[in-house]
Amino acid sequence: MNYTLNDSQGVLHVTLPGDVLSTNVDSLSKSFTEMLNSAAVSGGRWTRLVLDISKAKMVDSMGLNLIVSLVRQVKIRGAKLEVRINNPNIHRTFLFTRMDQQVDLVSAAA
Amino acid sequence: MLQTDTRLVLVVDDDFISRRLLESALSKNQYRVVCASGVSEAKDLLKKDGFEAFSAIVTDFRMPELTGLDLLNWLEINDPTIGSIMVTAEGEKRLVAESMRARAVDFLEKPVEMRRLMKAVDRAIAETNDRRKSRVTQNAVKDLGAAQSALLKAPVREEFRRILVCHFPMHEAGGDFYTALPLDNGRIGVLLADVSGHDLRSAFVGAFFQGMARGLTAKSSSIGDVFRHFSRILAEEWNQPAEGKLISSVLMSVAACGLEFDPSDNSVRLCNCGAPRPALVTPDGLATLIGQWNSPLGWEYPLTATDAGLPEAEGHIFFWTDGLDDLATTLKCSPAGLVTDIFKKQALGQRPDYLQKANDDIMAVRVCLGSDPLAEPDFMPLHVDEISGNGANRIDSLQEAWADSIRRFQPDLNESTAFDLLLATREVVLNGLVHGCADNAEKAVRLSICWNQKGSFFRVSVEDPGPGHDFPVDSHEEAASAELMTSHRGLIFIKHLATRLETRRRGAHVIMDFHSGGN
Numbered sequence: 200m201n202y203t204l205n206d207s208q209g210v211l212h213v214t215l216p217g218d219v220l221s222t223n224v225d226s227l228s229k230s231f232t233e234m235l236n237s238a239a240v241s242g243g244r245w246t247r248l249v250l251d252i253s254k255a256k257m258v259d260s261m262g263l264n265l266i267v268s269l270v271r272q273v274k275i276r277g278a279k280l281e282v283r284i285n286n287p288n289i290h291r292t293f294l295f296t297r298m299d300q301q302v303d304l305v306s307a308a309a
Numbered sequence: 310m311l312q313t314d315t316r317l318v319l320v321v322d323d324d325f326i327s328r329r330l331l332e333s334a335l336s337k338n339q340y341r342v343v344c345a346s347g348v349s350e351a352k353d354l355l356k357k358d359g360f361e362a363f364s365a366i367v368t369d370f371r372m373p374e375l376t377g378l379d380l381l382n383w384l385e386i387n388d389p390t391i392g393s394i395m396v397t398a399e400g401e402k403r404l405v406a407e408s409m410r411a412r413a414v415d416f417l418e419k420p421v422e423m424r425r426l427m428k429a430v431d432r433a434i435a436e437t438n439d440r441r442k443s444r445v446t447q448n449a450v451k452d453l454g455a456a457q458s459a460l461l462k463a464p465v466r467e468e469f470r471r472i473l474v475c476h477f478p479m480h481e482a483g484g485d486f487y488t489a490l491p492l493d494n495g496r497i498g499v500l501l502a503d504v505s506g507h508d509l510r511s512a513f514v515g516a517f518f519q520g521m522a523r524g525l526t527a528k529s530s531s532i533g534d535v536f537r538h539f540s541r542i543l544a545e546e547w548n549q550p551a552e553g554k555l556i557s558s559v560l561m562s563v564a565a566c567g568l569e570f571d572p573s574d575n576s577v578r579l580c581n582c583g584a585p586r587p588a589l590v591t592p593d594g595l596a597t598l599i600g601q602w603n604s605p606l607g608w609e610y611p612l613t614a615t616d617a618g619l620p621e622a623e624g625h626i627f628f629w630t631d632g633l634d635d636l637a638t639t640l641k642c643s644p645a646g647l648v649t650d651i652f653k654k655q656a657l658g659q660r661p662d663y664l665q666k667a668n669d670d671i672m673a674v675r676v677c678l679g680s681d682p683l684a685e686p687d688f689m690p691l692h693v694d695e696i697s698g699n700g701a702n703r704i705d706s707l708q709e710a711w712a713d714s715i716r717r718f719q720p721d722l723n724e725s726t727a728f729d730l731l732l733a734t735r736e737v738v739l740n741g742l743v744h745g746c747a748d749n750a751e752k753a754v755r756l757s758i759c760w761n762q763k764g765s766f767f768r769v770s771v772e773d774p775g776p777g778h779d780f781p782v783d784s785h786e787e788a789a790s791a792e793l794m795t796s797h798r799g800l801i802f803i804k805h806l807a808t809r810l811e812t813r814r815r816g817a818h819v820i821m822d823f824h825s826g827g828n
Contacts, residue, residue, distance in 0.1 A: 221701070260801075270793060
C-alpha cells in the first residue's frame with residue numbers, strides 16, 4: 200500500500216496494489232491504522248482521502264467492510280472518501296451495496 | 310519358399326568376386342547363404358522367400374542404382390527386425406552414422422577381415438532373434454490391449470445401455486477395467502477397477518479379478534463380497550512370501566469402486582476401495598461426492614470397507630480412476646469437470662488435448678439412475694468438492710480452481726458472470742467454513758458447480774453442517790448502508806450476485822443460479 204499526502208490540495212492519496220479480500224484485509228487494516236495514526240497523516244490538513252483500487256479485480260464483503268470502516272474514520276475527521284475503481288464488476292458491487300451513497304465513486308478508466 | 314533357417318544369410322554385392330568371397334567364407338562357417346547382385350534383386354528375394362526366412366544381411370554400401378543404405382531404409386519399413394551389416398570402402402566412415410540410424414548392427418571396411426565378418430554375422434543373427442522375440446511379445450500386448458478395449462465397447466445387454474464409458478489408455482495393455490454385471494432380481498452391477506502397474510502382470514490381475522467378479526456375482530454374491538474375497542486373495546496369497554519369495558516382485562493392490570443399482574426402486578449400494586469417490590448429480594443440479602474412501606484391495610485383510618446405501622437415488626453417477634484425479638491435480642481443476650469435458654468431447658468424436666499431460670490410464674463411467682436409461686443429464690458437474698472446515702485461509706486457491714473448472718468448460722464465458730459466480734461462491738463457502746464448520750477440520754463444506762446446457766446457466770450448491778440461522782436480509786440491507794454496518798454484508802452480496810437464490814435448512818444450504826448472459 201502506497202500513500203502520498205498533498206497538504207496544499209488537502210488530499211491524502213492511497214493506492215492499493217490489488218484485490219481487497221478476506222485473505223488480506225487484516226494486513227491492509229493494520230497498514231491503514233498505522234498510516235492514519237502517523238504524525239504526518241493525523242496532523243495533516245487533508246479533507247479528502249482518495250482510495251485508488253483501480254488495480255483490483257475483486258473486492259469481497261470483508262474487503263468492502265474494510266472500506267466501510269475507512270469511511271467511518273474519514274467521516275469522524277470531517278473529511279470525504281473518494282474511491283477510484285477500474286473494474287466494472289467491482290463498481291457494480293459498490294452500487295448494489297449502496298456505497299455510492301457514502302463515498303464518491305470515480306471510474307479510473309474514464 | 311525357403312525353409313526358415315536361423316543361420317540363413319543374405320549377401321548383397323554387385324561385385325561378383327566380393328560376393329563369391331563372402332559366400333564362400335560364410336558357407337565354410339556353417340552358414341547357409343543366398344546372394345543378390347544388387348538391391349532390387351535382394352528386395353525380390355526377401356519378398357519371395359519371406360523376411361522371416363533370413364537371419365542376417367551383409368550388404369555392400371556402394372552399388373549401381375541403389376545403395377546398401379537404401380536397402381536398410383527399405384528394411385526399416387518392411388521388417389525392422391533383420392540384423393544387417395554394412396560393408397564400406399575405406400574412408401567411408403561418415404556413412405557409418407547414417408547406417409546405424411537405419412539400424413545396421415555393424416559395419417565392416419573393405420578388405421573384409423573374415424574373423425571380424427563371422428563375429429559381426431553372429432551378432433546380427435542374435436540381434437535378429439532378440440528383435441523377433443520382442444516383436445512377438447509386443448504383438449501379444451497389442452492383441453491384449455485390443456481385446457481389453459473391445460470389452461469396453463458399448464454394452465451389449467439392453468439393461469446396460471444406461472452405462473456410458475470413456476477410456477483413454479496410456480499403455481498398450483494395463484490393469485484398468487470396467488465391467489457391467491447382471492445381478493439378481495434385475496439389479497445391475499457396475500465395477501470400475503485400477504490394478505497397480507501398467508504391464509502384463511496388471512492385465513493378468515485385472516482379468517483374474519474381472520472373471521472372479523463375474524463368477525461370484527452370477528452366484529448371487531454382492532460386489533462388497535467380491536471385494537472382500539479378492540482382497541483376501543491379494544493380502545493372504547499373492548502379497549505373502551512363498552518360500553521366502555513374493556509371487557510378484559512388487560505388492561499388488563487394486564483400487565476398485567463397485568455400484569449395485571436396482572431400477573425397480575432406484576436404490577444404489579456403493580462399495581469403494583481405493584478409487585476416487587464418485588459424484589452423484591441429481592436432476593435438480595446438486596452434485597455430491599458419495600460413499601466413503603477405503604483402503605485399496607490388497608492393503609488389508611479382513612477388509613473393513615463398508616457399503617454405502619443411497620435409497621431412491623436419482624440422476625447420474627459419475628466415477629473414474631485415479632489417473633483422472635492425477636490429471637486434474639496437474640491441470641489444477643476438478644476431476645468432475647474433467648469427466649464432464651471428456652464425455653462431451655467423446656460425444657463429438659474428439660480427444661481432449663490435455664490428455665497428453667496424463668501419466669496414467671484414464672477411465673470414467675457414467676450411470677443413469679432414472680427410469681429412462683438413455684436420459685441425458687440436464688446438469689453436468691464442473692466442480693464437486695468437500696472443503697475441509699478449516700480451509701478459509703485457502704479460499705484464494707480454491708477460487709482459482711473453481712475459475713479453472715468453469716473456464717475449461719465455458720472458455721468464452723463473459724467476465725461479468727464469472728465474477729458473480731466466483732464472488733458469490735466465495736462468500737457462501739467462507740460463511741460455511743467460518744460459521745457452519747466453526748473452522749473445525751473434522752467438518753466440511755460441500756460445494757458443487759454444475760452447468761445446465763438447456764438453460765445456459767450454472768447452478769452452485771454450498772452446504773455446511775451447521776444449523777444455519779434466519780436473517781431478514783432485505784430489511785437489513787438499507788440499514789447496513791445508512792448506518793455503515795459491517796455485519797451480514799456477504800448475504801447482501803449473494804442476494805444481488807446470483808440470478809436466483811434459494812436457501813434450505815435456514816441458510817445452511819445455499820443454491821444459486823448464474824445465467825451465462827450475466828445478471
